[in-house]
Amino acid sequence: MNISHDLGVWIAALMTLFILSFLYKDNPLYKLAEHLFVGISAGYYIVLNFWTVVMPNLVDPLVRSFTGRDPVTHAVVQQVGGPFQGTIGDYRGWLLIPALLGALLFTRMISKIEWVSRWSLAMIIGVYAGLKTTGFAQGDLVAQAQGSLRPLWTGELWSSVNAIVFTIGLVTSLLYFFYSREHKGALGVAARTGIVFLMVSFGAGYGYTVMSRLSLLIGRFQFLIEDWLGIR
Amino acid sequence: MNLAALEKLDRRWLFLIVGLLVLGPLLKPLGLPLGTSKPVKMFHDAVAGIPDGAIVLMSCDYDPGAKPEVVPMTRTAFRQLMEKRCRVVITCLWPGGSSLVDQTIESVANEMRAEGHDLVYGRDYVDLGYKAGYEAVMVLMGKGIANAFPQDQRANSTASLPLMRNVRDYSSFAMLVNISSGYPGTKEWVQQVNSRFHLPMVSGCTAVSAPEYYPYLQSGQLKGLLGGMAGAAEYEKLRGEKGAATKGMDAQSLAHAFIALCIIAGNVLQWRKRGARS
Amino acid sequence: MKRELPLLMTAVIGIFMILSFFVPHHLVGVPADYLQQCAVIVVAFGYVLGGANALRVNLEGIARRQPDWPYKLVLVVSLIATVVIGLADGRRWQEPGTASMFLYDRLYSPMQGTMFSLLAFFIASAAFRAFRIRTVEAGLLAAAALIVMLGRVPVGDALTSWLPESIRMSAFQEWIMNIPQNAAKRAILMGAAMGVMATGLRVILGIERSYLGGGD
Numbered sequence: 085m086n087i088s089h090d091l092g093v094w095i096a097a098l099m100t101l102f103i104l105s106f107l108y109k110d111n112p113l114y115k116l117a118e119h120l121f122v123g124i125s126a127g128y129y130i131v132l133n134f135w136t137v138v139m140p141n142l143v144d145p146l147v148r149s150f151t152g153r154d155p156v157t158h159a160v161v162q163q164v165g166g167p168f169q170g171t172i173g174d175y176r177g178w179l180l181i182p183a184l185l186g187a188l189l190f191t192r193m194i195s196k197i198e199w200v201s202r203w204s205l206a207m208i209i210g211v212y213a214g215l216k217t218t219g220f221a222q223g224d225l226v227a228q229a230q231g232s233l234r235p236l237w238t239g240e241l242w243s244s245v246n247a248i249v250f251t252i253g254l255v256t257s258l259l260y261f262f263y264s265r266e267h268k269g270a271l272g273v274a275a276r277t278g279i280v281f282l283m284v285s286f287g288a289g290y291g292y293t294v295m296s297r298l299s300l301l302i303g304r305f306q307f308l309i310e311d312w313l314g315i316r
Numbered sequence: 317m318n319l320a321a322l323e324k325l326d327r328r329w330l331f332l333i334v335g336l337l338v339l340g341p342l343l344k345p346l347g348l349p350l351g352t353s354k355p356v357k358m359f360h361d362a363v364a365g366i367p368d369g370a371i372v373l374m375s376c377d378y379d380p381g382a383k384p385e386v387v388p389m390t391r392t393a394f395r396q397l398m399e400k401r402c403r404v405v406i407t408c409l410w411p412g413g414s415s416l417v418d419q420t421i422e423s424v425a426n427e428m429r430a431e432g433h434d435l436v437y438g439r440d441y442v443d444l445g446y447k448a449g450y451e452a453v454m455v456l457m458g459k460g461i462a463n464a465f466p467q468d469q470r471a472n473s474t475a476s477l478p479l480m481r482n483v484r485d486y487s488s489f490a491m492l493v494n495i496s497s498g499y500p501g502t503k504e505w506v507q508q509v510n511s512r513f514h515l516p517m518v519s520g521c522t523a524v525s526a527p528e529y530y531p532y533l534q535s536g537q538l539k540g541l542l543g544g545m546a547g548a549a550e551y552e553k554l555r556g557e558k559g560a561a562t563k564g565m566d567a568q569s570l571a572h573a574f575i576a577l578c579i580i581a582g583n584v585l586q587w588r589k590r591g592a593r594s
Numbered sequence: 595m596k597r598e599l600p601l602l603m604t605a606v607i608g609i610f611m612i613l614s615f616f617v618p619h620h621l622v623g624v625p626a627d628y629l630q631q632c633a634v635i636v637v638a639f640g641y642v643l644g645g646a647n648a649l650r651v652n653l654e655g656i657a658r659r660q661p662d663w664p665y666k667l668v669l670v671v672s673l674i675a676t677v678v679i680g681l682a683d684g685r686r687w688q689e690p691g692t693a694s695m696f697l698y699d700r701l702y703s704p705m706q707g708t709m710f711s712l713l714a715f716f717i718a719s720a721a722f723r724a725f726r727i728r729t730v731e732a733g734l735l736a737a738a739a740l741i742v743m744l745g746r747v748p749v750g751d752a753l754t755s756w757l758p759e760s761i762r763m764s765a766f767q768e769w770i771m772n773i774p775q776n777a778a779k780r781a782i783l784m785g786a787a788m789g790v791m792a793t794g795l796r797v798i799l800g801i802e803r804s805y806l807g808g809g810d
Contacts (some may be wrong), residue, residue, distance in 0.1 A: 092696060096704035103640050103708040105717055106691035106699055107331045121705040122648070127676025129411050130645040135687055136414070137638035139447050140467040141631070153744055156473075156685070167738050173463035175631060186639030193643075193650060195714050199596045206600035207607060209797060211633040211653035212652065214611020215451045215508065217794035220694070222615075223507030223537070224787035228780055231535025246773050253777025261785045278781070283731045285778035287738025289527045289772055292544065294717055294743055296385065296523035298571045299545035301338055301714035302564040302674055303384025309342055310637055316343065327719040334718045348748035351764055380703035381710040409638070411641065412706065413700050415688050445688075448641060449634035456630040457718075464634070470683040510614065530771055531780040546746050569749035571714070576740050580721035583736075584728055 086314030097312040100304060142179055142186075235266035253281040319592075320491065323585055330578070332363065337574050341566035348569055350562065355533055355552040359540025362518045363396050370490035371403045371483060373515070375505065376420075379412030382497035382522050387420050388548040388561035389520035390495050394424050394441075396555060398491070403479050404441040405461070405489070409453060409500045414446035418469050437470075438477045445469030450500040454508040460485055485513075491539075492517035502529055506537050520547065600802040608798030649673055738775075742767050 088094065102117035147155040149167040154160075165179035185204040193199040232254055238244050257272060260278030267275040309315045366372060374394065378386045397404050406421055408414040421443060425435050435441070444465040447453045456464040461483050462474045474480050482488065492515050496502045502519040510517050518537055519529060523544025532538040542551055545568060550563035607629055614626030619736040652673075660666070679693045687694045727733045744750035745767025754762040795804040 091699040096700045099701060099705050100708045103705060103712070106712065108328060115662065116668060117705060118709075119665040119669040120701065121709065123672030124676050124702050125412070125659050125706070126645040126648045126669075127673040127680065128694075128698065128702055129641045131680025131687065132411055132446060133448055133638040133641040134413070135471075135637060135685060136446050137696050137763040138642075139685070140779070141447075141464075141638075142635050144466065148712075153761050170628075172620070172627050173460045175628055178628065179631075179635070181515075185632065186636045189636065189639050190646070193647065198807075202600040203603065204639075205805055206603040207629070208633055208636055208640075210604040210607025211452055211611055211629050212450075213604065213794040213797045214608040214614075215455060217608075217791050217798070218612055218615040219451065219504070219507030219511065220787040220790040220794075224783050227511060227535055227789070228531055228784050228787075229539055231531070231537075232780065250773050250777045253774050254781050257453075257778045257781030258785065261781070265639075278778075279731055280734060281774050281778040281781075283734040284480040284738040284770060285527065285775040285782075287735040287740075288742045288775040290735070290739040291742030291746065292523040292527050293573065294575050294739075295544050295546060295568065296745060297710075297713040297717045298521065298568055299384045299564065299751065300340070300381070300573075301334075301711040302342070302545070302567050303560075304704075304711045305338055305342055305567075306384070306560060306564065307704065307707075309339075327720075327723065330719050330722055331715040334715055340713075348752055350748055351751060353764070353768060382708045383703070383707055412702070415695060416703060418688065419690075419699075447634060448638040449630070450637070452630040452633040452637070456627065456634065461625045463627070463631070469688060482785050527771065527775060528779060528783075530776045531783055534772070534776055534780075544746075565748060569747040571718075571751075572743045572747050573749050575718055575721045576743055578718060579736060579740065582722040582725055583727050 088312055088314060093312055097308060101310060105306075138186075142183055145174070145176060146179055146183070252277065257281050319585060319588060322581075323589070324455050324535065333574065334571060337570045338567045339591050341570055345563070346564055346566040346569075350549055350553050350565060352550045353547075353553055355530075355541040356554065357540075357542065358522070358533070358548050359518050359542050359547075360396075360490070360551060360554045362516070362539035363393060363483045364400075366397070366400065366402060368400045369402065369478070371488055372397055372491050372493060373407070373486070373489040374404050374495070375408045375409065376417040376495045377409045377414065377501045378416075378495065378497035378522075379410045380416055381412075384560065384564065385522045385545050385548060386495050386497055386520060387416070388545070388559045389542050389551060390417070390420050390425050391559060392548070392551050392557060393493050393495065393520065393554050394421055395557075397429065398425070398428055398435060398440070401440075401442070403439075403482075404443065405479065405483060406443045407457075407465070408446045409450060410497075411446060411448070414469060418443050418445070426541040438472070439479055442474075442479045443469040444474065451504050454500075454504060455512070457507070458486055458513050459486075462529070486515045487513075488557075489515060491515070493520075494518070496525070497522045498525060501525065502538070506532050510537050520551075522549075532578050540581065597803070597806055600806060601803065605798055605800055612798075645673065645677075672738060738770055740765070745770075 099117050102113040105111055106114040144155045148161050149163065152161055152163060170176045170178050185207055186202050189204045191197045234247060236244060236247050236251060238247060255280035256274045259274040260282065264272055370562035376390055387428045394404065406417060408417045419431055421441065425441065429435055445468055447464055453464050462480060465474050467473055468477065486509065492505060492509060494505050494517055496503050500523055502525065505517060509515050518540040519538050521529060526541065526543030529538060533541045544546055545561050545564055549565045552559045609628055610629065614622050630695045649670060652670050655666045656663050656670065676697055679697065680687050683694045727736050741763065745763035750763030750767065759765065793802065
């Protein structure tokens with residue numbers, strides 16, 4: 085055993101044990117770690133978005149376009165055209181609009197004027213509704229339908245059986261979600277067959293979820309054993 | 317132990333058993349043999365098929381919550397790319413992950429430098445860091461990578477980096493290697509980048525997400541898939557490495573066997589109780 | 595102004611984003627690119643708003659001496675300290691050795707990992723106490739779960755090593771993942787895609803207005 089002498093490793097190990105103590109029962113050490121984690125996370129997200137988005141994508145281009153100088157080195161920046169003569173990827177003064185929309189988001193904290201934040205939300209919702217509609221249509225609908233159009237007879241018995249089973253599974257699972265008609269008769273038989281495939285897929289998903297959760301525990305134990313206690 | 321006692325078993329006993337079953341093999345490995353599955357082989361072969369020296373985009377969209385599953389994949393994939401003398405541009409779309417990704421990449425780079433590889437940050441690999449915006453960032457990069465990332469993870473101007481002078485948009489990349497643990501991740505890259513810009517891609521993901529991506533693998537939208545710690549371990553085996561994922565598989569095996577036993581035992585108890593009642 | 599302008603904005607911007615997928619002309623492409631850049635910036639402000647809101651809610655809790663208010667004080671102090679340290683570290687705040695990276699490596703990262711690792715214990719407990727097979731469908735689910743759980747790890751093949759390789763647990767698991775599971779997941783994927791497209795169009799056309807919230 086070669087216990088670590090690094091203060092940081094000890095702090096990490098203690099926090100890990102504080103959180104794991106919840107398994108015995110809820111206790112002050114767990115509550116302390118939990119609140120500390122939430123506070124640090126929230127603070128980290130603020131700092132991260134400030135230094136990685138607000139500064140380089142908003143403030144720096146605005147400073148460059150209005151002062152003609154690089155905000156970090158203060159060197160003169162060669163710019164063709166004025167602050168509102170942007171091109172693709174170089175929007176200069178036009179970035180005042182997202183700056184304003186971003187600032188208006190904070191009106192959500194003041195109930196009398198929180199309706200103003202709807203403008204910022206409308207912009208975000210419009211962008212993402214558009215992106216998701218086309219993304220899902222192309223990536224999940226068209227491409228998947230295209231991928232399903234495979235020959236049922238492949239030349240080999242086993243792979244042909246698989247192709248037929250796959251197609252039956254796909255069609256019957258899709259029909260299960262068709263709620264415009266009551267699941268009776270042929271549609272009922274198809275829907276009940278679809279349920280079989282859906283249950284198998286949920287079971288497979290459960291199996292993989294178990295694997296995922298256990299992996300996270302293995303990772304923490306590896307840290308405690310190797311980095312903290314220096315056992316292996 | 318009678319049925320009633322088992323039924324009322326305090327769950328903390330189960331927690332203890334799980335803890336011991338995970339701890340045991342980590343302290344004393346069992347050496348259970350590991351296979352290799354087809355999706356993992358496809359991932360490995362797709363990366364191996366990238367022309368040597370090509371520029372590759374590696375988007376590591378995860379945070380420390382999924383570290384044991386995705387960090388081994390990141391390490392092995394990055395090493396494979398570096399050994400092929402590929403030049404790698406790394407991005408991260410998860411707010412909590414950019415520092416972890418940078419540390420992981422730099423750790424592999426340092427190991428390879430110690431082995432004698434000549435790797436220079438800015439020339440051979442660049443970490444552009446985190447950007448907020450989910451799918452909007454992905455599509456924004458389509459018109460120019462530097463438009464979305466004016467500076468890198470280390471606050472250097474992107475334009476000043478030698479590698480980035482050869483990178484314009486997605487057409488500059490031979491492949492996208494995406495390691496992800498949720499949203500935004502593989503699904504969004506398939507929908508927004510693979511579908512729109514036709515950039516070939518492979519994915520490494522957490523086991524929770526993996527079943528959802530099998531349809532993309534079958535349709536050819538993904539050229540390979542690593543699912544969870546098992547996928548990471550198999551990939552390490554194919555690469556001849558023995559990383560953290562491989563070391564964790566014995567513990568994974570025992571714990572899975574125990575969970576399976578719990579499901580069976582819980583139901584046997586239930587049926588016996590119902591039988592006793594009737 | 596309070597509802598009509600946001601609805602109009604959503605409609606115009608949404609239609610523009612859809613158009614940009616089909617029309618490569620710069621008259622569509624440049625404004626679409628600009629809107630995406632705007633979205634990136636506004637989303638970043640959203641994260642800052644989230645942190646600020648957490649601060650406000652917990653400060654109120656401390657002022658009202660709600661139960662567990664000392665813990666809320668810990669939260670507030672750690673939040674403010676992280677922000678101050680991060681801002682003080684400057685643009686290179688993520689370089690190794692900074693105080694921000696100490697907080698990240700020794701507090702944030704291990705605590706987040708441990709929070710998620712608790713799920714492993716609860717999934718074991720739920721498997722014993724809550725997973726009940728009462729119908730044929732549930733039995734199918736359980737059977738598939740058991741095969742996949744054991745087949746995906748070395749123990750499955752170790753238990754079935756006496757069988758030919760093509761019918762061992764891992765081969766069976768791989769068949770389940772590639773054929774029945776894949777078929778059902780594809781159906782769910784396609785169905786969900788149609789749902790998202792419908793919802794997206796409803797939002798863009800102003801039929802779905804829940805994102806505006808209540809009030810006037």
